[in-house]
Amino acid sequence: MAESDALFELEQEPSDGGFAGLADRPLEELMAPDWAVALADAEGGLRQALRFLAAEEAAGHRVLPSPSNVLRAFRQPLRDVRVLIIGQDPYPTPGHPIGLSFAVDGHVRPIPRSLANIYREMESDLGLPPRVHGDLSAWAGQGVLLLNRVLSVRAGAAGSHRGKGWEKITTAAVTALASRTSADGSPLPLVAVLWGKDAESVRPLLGGLPVVSSAHPSPLSASRGFFGSRPFSQVNRLLRDQGSGDVTWELPPTPLA
Numbered sequence: 673m674a675e676s677d678a679l680f681e682l683e684q685e686p687s688d689g690g691f692a693g694l695a696d697r698p699l700e701e702l703m704a705p706d707w708a709v710a711l712a713d714a715e716g717g718l719r720q721a722l723r724f725l726a727a728e729e730a731a732g733h734r735v736l737p738s739p740s741n742v743l744r745a746f747r748q749p750l751r752d753v754r755v756l757i758i759g760q761d762p763y764p765t766p767g768h769p770i771g772l773s774f775a776v777d778g779h780v781r782p783i784p785r786s787l788a789n790i791y792r793e794m795e796s797d798l799g800l801p802p803r804v805h806g807d808l809s810a811w812a813g814q815g816v817l818l819l820n821r822v823l824s825v826r827a828g829a830a831g832s833h834r835g836k837g838w839e840k841i842t843t844a845a846v847t848a849l850a851s852r853t854s855a856d857g858s859p860l861p862l863v864a865v866l867w868g869k870d871a872e873s874v875r876p877l878l879g880g881l882p883v884v885s886s887a888h889p890s891p892l893s894a895s896r897g898f899f900g901s902r903p904f905s906q907v908n909r910l911l912r913d914q915g916s917g918d919v920t921w922e923l924p925p926t927p928l929a
Contacts, residue, residue: 691729694739695722703746710750710848714841721837725824734827736762737769744771745819746845753849754815754916755907756864758871761822764830772818774889776806778927789889789898797902800922807927814919819845821870846877861916863907867898882910 699708699715711718725735725742737744759773763784768776774787782788783806791802808818821842826832852860862881866872868888875883884906887897908918 689739690726691722691735691739691742692726694742695719695726702743704749706750707746707845707848711746711841711844714844717837717840717844721823721841724833724836728826734766736764736766736825736827737771741769741771742824745773745817745823748812748815748817750848750852751860752815753817754861754863754911755811755919756817756819756846756849756862758846758864758866758874759818759820760868760870761820761831761833762825764825764828764832766827769825770807771823772808772812773820774806775808775818778805778807778929780806785891786889786894789891789894793889793894793899793901794904794921796899797904798921803923803925805923805927807929808923809928810923811919811921816919817849821873843874843877846874850878850881861911861914863910863914865903865907867903868893882913884910 694702699711699718702708703711722742728735735742757773762769762771763776768780768784770777774784774790776783776787781804783791783804787806788802794800795802808816812818819842822831822834822836822838823842824833824836824838849862850859852862854860859881864874864878864881864883866875866883866885868890871888872885875885884901884903886901886903887893889898904919904921911918
């Protein structure tokens with residue numbers, strides 16, 4: 673499925689609306705329709721989180737990613753998700769985060785070290801060439817949900833938006849993913865990739881769904897179990913076991929956007 677078919681098109685936020693304008697828009701304008709239904713019970717918490725971002729912006733703080741990207745992960749239809757990769761929170765460097773865990777804007781050079789380590793392991797696992805860019809939208813277009821546990825950050829202050837309500841939203845999202853069923857009541861294909869302690873916190877939400885886990889790819893921990901874990905081939909094997917096709921992990925040589 674082409675990315676243009678797979679992703680719900682979110683209109684750009686009003687030029688003068690910022691996060692305040694985002695907080696007032698209907699869920700159906702912020703995310704794919706099936707996500708809007710699945711997260712309806714969490715809407716109050718989502719509005720509260722967006723109002724917090726509006727207050728941060730009003731106080732003169734730069735919030736990352738941009739209003740048009742903060743909910744980008746949910747533009748990908750819920751029904752199409754086959755792989756869940758949980759991240760921590762967005763990169764705190766302006767111009768880097770694009771609303772997809774571990775990804776950065778395609779023009780960022782050099783790419784973050786965690787992502788470079790992911791590429792290194794992908795080359796070791798599958799023999800695929802690492803890329804100089806960090807645009808992972810080609811994965812998203814195949815049903816890989818790149819979801820941070822916390823969806824925003826104050827520029828220059830890593831972890832600054834933890835405990836501000838996002839964890840409840842992403843808990844609801846993972847729960848919705850894990851509870852999907854087909855017409856005959858069987859679970860839809862899904863593999864969760866949990867790298868590091870923060871990602872492991874969602875394991876109880878997954879029930880009996882298959883999980884690929886290891887240390888985080890951060891330079892501080894990659895040598896303690898991430899390198900050599902072969903997550904990409906494991907994911908494809910577990911997808912095949914569930915009757916789903918492989919993810920094509922090789923990324924285009926140049927960014928898609």
